[in-house]
Amino acid sequence: MSSSLMRVNNLKKSFGGVKAVDIDNLIFNKNELTSIIGPNGAGKTTLFDLISGFQEEDSGEIFYQEKNITKSQPHKIARLGMVRTFQLTKVFDRMTVLENLMFAGSNISNDSLFQSIIQFPKQKNYENSLEEEALRVMKDLNIEQMSNAYARELSGGQKKLLELGRSIIRKPDVLLLDEPLAGVNPKLTEEILEIIEKLSNDGITILMVEHNIEAVMKISERVIVLAEGSLIADGLPQEVRENKKVIEAYLGGGDE
Numbered sequence: 700m701s702s703s704l705m706r707v708n709n710l711k712k713s714f715g716g717v718k719a720v721d722i723d724n725l726i727f728n729k730n731e732l733t734s735i736i737g738p739n740g741a742g743k744t745t746l747f748d749l750i751s752g753f754q755e756e757d758s759g760e761i762f763y764q765e766k767n768i769t770k771s772q773p774h775k776i777a778r779l780g781m782v783r784t785f786q787l788t789k790v791f792d793r794m795t796v797l798e799n800l801m802f803a804g805s806n807i808s809n810d811s812l813f814q815s816i817i818q819f820p821k822q823k824n825y826e827n828s829l830e831e832e833a834l835r836v837m838k839d840l841n842i843e844q845m846s847n848a849y850a851r852e853l854s855g856g857q858k859k860l861l862e863l864g865r866s867i868i869r870k871p872d873v874l875l876l877d878e879p880l881a882g883v884n885p886k887l888t889e890e891i892l893e894i895i896e897k898l899s900n901d902g903i904t905i906l907m908v909e910h911n912i913e914a915v916m917k918i919s920e921r922v923i924v925l926a927e928g929s930l931i932a933d934g935l936p937q938e939v940r941e942n943k944k945v946i947e948a949y950l951g952g953g954d955e
């Protein structure tokens with residue numbers, strides 16, 4: 700049985716006149732692989748932004764493990780074990796794959812970067828263990844051969860994989876994935892799906908926003924549908940697929 704991990708109450712966020720998110724009640728369960736779908740502009744990314752602290756809500760509350768995280772900053776939320784990826788990846792083009800992973804794992808904020816450079820000798824052991832972690836992540840993602848490639852040399856799909864790696868190295872309890880399959884070729888899509896399923900089997904709670912409906916239906920235990928900021932369906936993949944409101948939302952609006 701699943702148990703409650705996070706809940707949002709009366710969560711609202713508008714941009715100008717546009718209601719981006721307007722959700723009364725939503726509970727996410729521990730270790731349930733949950734996908735969030737909906738047409739373009741439905742509010743999926745904004746919901747992730749609010750949960751992970753990258754945007755401030757107009758009103759409402761968010762609880763994670765019974766802790767009120769509504770006004771918490773992104774780094775604080777990440778430290779609680781909730782880590783996200785971005786729809787447009789945040790990999791550093793001028794760093795190698797290895798460096799990207801080590802930087803993501805380092806927890807070094809820009810403020811303390813200078814400090815860590817001054818203390819360089821002391822940092823050596825830390826750096827070695829960080830490198831070991833990065834190698835482990837690359838192995839899990841099957842990208843060891845790309846270790847010394849610059850991120851700018853990677854394909855779109857490989858960047859998505861690296862973005863996933865940058866979040867995994869932080870050892871999350873909850874992983875928010877914003878379109879991990881966008882622009883990814885079919886073969887790599889299969890690989891990424893297997894990785895996501897493995898992460899879920901290893902006990903990480905996965906919340907995934909994705910437009911690839913086949914992939915969503917294949918791996919999700921639960922599917923949530925947003926349209927114009929509101930929740931219009933929530934259930935097993937098959938139930939949601941047959942839901943009239945969902946079919947209408949996809950046929951009626953959006954630019955897909």
Ligand SMILES: Nc1ncnc2c1ncn2[C@@H]1O[C@H](COP(=O)(O)OP(=O)(O)OP(=O)(O)O)[C@@H](O)[C@H]1O
Pocket residue numbers: 714717718719737738739740741742743744745746786
């Ligand atoms: N920073 C912003 N400023 C102004 N409007 C925004 C901002 N972010 C989102 N919006 C608007 O809020 C609504 C929801 O956007 P959001 O990006 O959350 O949708 P989405 O479901 O993630 O869409 P997509 O599937 O295209 O990624 C849209 O109408 C969008 O234009």
Ligand SMILES: [Mg+2]
Pocket residue numbers: 743744745786
């Ligand atoms: Mg989005």
